[in-house]
Amino acid sequence: MSRHRVPLRGGVEAESAWIGWDRPLNTFFAQVLGQPDAEGEQEELVWAGTTFSELTRAVDAVRVLEPWCEIDAGIVARLEIDRMETLAQRDGPNQIDAKSFMTRLEAINRIKPDET
Numbered sequence: 001m002s003r004h005r006v007p008l009r010g011g012v013e014a015e016s017a018w019i020g021w022d023r024p025l026n027t028f029f030a031q032v033l034g035q036p037d038a039e040g041e042q043e044e045l046v047w048a049g050t051t052f053s054e055l056t057r058a059v060d061a062v063r064v065l066e067p068w069c070e071i072d073a074g075i076v077a078r079l080e081i082d083r084m085e086t087l088a089q090r091d092g093p094n095q096i097d098a099k100s101f102m103t104r105l106e107a108i109n110r111i112k113p114d115e116t
Helices: 058-065 075-084 093-110
Strands: 016-022 027-036 042-048
Touching (some): 042 058
Antiparallel strands (some): 027 042
């Protein structure tokens, strides 16, 4: 997995923004975190790329962050390189089990309770 900090636009009320490639989920991701609260927890203002193949192109992740961040033109190329560097990698036993669990969980969440 890769993760790159992206500079925030002036006036944006957030603490940090991140973009990267998640090989096990086969997706790029984009994340904007708010200022820490009294307990040090940060609210996730934006978090895209959390499900299998949600953002399949680097430019899709960049578009999510554009309202929040100053995006350097080279980040798309860097993200594609990150993705290509993982093409030969395979899932280990723990990743296989986690993907199986997530697939079952998504199926359960799609089932609607009986409305009788």
